[in-house]
Amino acid sequence: MAKVKDVNLSQKLSSELQSQIWYGDICPGEKLPSQRVLAERYSLSRATVREAVQDLELKGIIETYHGGGSLCRNLLESHFSMPSESIGDNFEFQVQVMEMRAALEGEAAYYAALRASDEQLDRIGQEYEAMQARSSGNTTLAKAKADLRFHTMIAEASHHLLVISFSQIFYNRYFNAIYGVLDRTLKKFGRYPDGISAQHTQIYQALINRNAELARKVATEHIDYTRRQLEAS
Template sequence: MGDERTKERLLKESLTKNESLTKKASLTKKASLTKKEQLDRYLRQKIISGSLIPGQALPSQRQLVDQFGLARSSVREVVQLLELDGLISTAQGGRSICRNTMAKYIELPVEGIGDNLAFQLQVMEARAFLEGEAAYFAAQRATDQQLIEIEKEFDKMQLRSKGLTTLDKAKADLRFHMMIAQSSHHVLITSFSQLFYNRYFNAIYGVLNRTLIKFGRYPDGIRMQHEQIYQALRQRDPEQARKVASEHIIYTRNLLESTD
């Protein structure tokens, strides 16, 4: 029994570095978790499950105090663990933000110059797949509030599109699609979309630029297609959402290819 306690202590000691509180608890077979361990598990599960998406704020420390009956110093110690694991970032006054944990594992290939047509076409083809899947899951999982926000963004895009520069048009378009990605509540799709749009913004902008030069304005079908995407989300039709989101990008791609 002394040996048992020694084993227990040595095991705990071997676990002191970079192990979450919940992993320690499960390895030492504790019958129940402390409140700190419960909070640690709760936050990690929200992040890993996609319930919290990159860019979203965590509940505030004071909210977690109330919710878990912990002191703020105890909450802060748990939050520090997550921050050190790279799951969140905090800044004074600025809320704790869920991080894109994919960022440190994936370095998307160095972008070719943004105005290379062949490269732009490939970026569009990747978008077709990515946004189709995002729309599929968004139709299933978007909250009602998220659908409202997407509609508002869609309306804003329409109302403001006349007065925008090409750069602003490109940004608005990506904001719309990023909102769909986030409402998919799929942590891999959300994370990858963020990285993809950031990395290949120049190519995406170049696509829009070429298109506007050829047609002088947004091609007629684009607006209707955005609306179709939105309607498929609103009707909670995953297959339809995937179909129209993917076709929207393929349509734009094919318009572009025909400029040769």
């Protein structure tokens, strides 16, 4: 009877962890809490926790590394086979990337305004302040990375698994195209576009005010503005 009870407990824990993954409480690429922490948190034996973790691994939801813990997998990655090389500097493709970013980041900001925890908003605020302080004097590459880090944090605060998963893949695979957009613009105008900093402020304020519709609007307009700068170059 005790063995049946342990199996039921491990299944319940597996289901609980799956729910946290589906709702973006544990993001793709993020480590699960250690088995010791899970055992203490849920008042379970280490053996029961180990069975739950093994169940998640067998289902392909996580990957476990010896001595390195368990990582939540990005379940979209194996289905994403679009090319990533040799097209990053293509103007027409850069425009498409910006069009996709406008839709993606609008939705990410919308759900982040609704669902982000206070702790996540605090971290986004810290990144926003750091990004504002770094806005002058940095290389184009550093600015592109800082911009994406800010938007990635917003996506991860959306608690929307598809938005998080696709954002991670999209930003990683097409970073060269995103960097190329900023590089083209800087070469044309000789400076960082004037409106970008103010737009980051609008996005951040909409998030902390939990105004989802405004967050979607200003995040979308932010990318559309950058796309127009690209097309003007």
